[in-house]
Amino acid sequence: MYTDAFLNALIGSAQWTWKSILFQVPWYSNYFWGLTLLSLVVWGLELLFPWRKDQKPLRKDFWLDGFYMYFNFFVFSVAISGFYKAIGLFFGGMGISMQSLALLDLKSLPAWAQLLLFFVLLDFVQWFTHVLLHKTPWFWRFHQVHHSVKEMGFAAHLRYHWMENLLYKPLKTVGLMLLGGFEPEQAYIVHFTAIAIGHLNHANIRITWGPLKYLLNNSVMHLYHHAYNLPEHKPYGMNFGISLSLWDYIFGTAHVPDDNAHIQLGYPGDEHMPDSFMGQLGHGFKDASNK
16 A cells, blocks of 8 residues: 555656646646746846846856756655655554644635735744754754855755755644645645745845845845854854744844845855765765764
């Protein structure tokens, strides 16, 4: 049973991705071309309104980060889809279902409220997961791949080690379980909004959102998240927000001293990070990078 579920999910996910490339799925669920279009738009904004004017259009690791985008969003998602299907069957066999742990019933709410609660809850789960990636030494070693970016650009958004999914995916699933496993019909709006905000947060564009900076994450705030030199009172980092900055201001993890576009990025010891994608795949399984 588990083997069949694993293979069926794997094949189904691969077929869906291929159909997306061929425009054979509904436009609102075509994440392949949606990601591509959003990336081109944000890259265009980088070229028209660069914050760091001395940064090259094809910045350091531009192509590596571009490959990471499609690998993490599609290739790895296909590879791991069967695993999560089998896990779901396992818990189902134990009598644990999405509905059994539900705390909120979104179905009874208006569509706009469904989308808002769905967005806020999943964003909080991702903020909490991001904090764990920084404060748990074992997970931090994998998260170093994302923080090895030395020049910021939109594609750095999806440059992360595949092992991060082992923390992000289950905790996002827990978030869905609190909603009874329910995704609003227009959930694609939330997903594409999160991609767009994530791209803009990493882009070479100065964005603060004005007074909305206390609600929405932005490129200035996130640049300091990638700062090489951390303040003494923030030894594990700051500005962990994904789409919303709200959580950082609520829980005291926000820190934006100014809007210097040229702060040093990375982390102490990042010279040990392999330059290639294949080298980075194995990074984190030993502690050599902390020497």
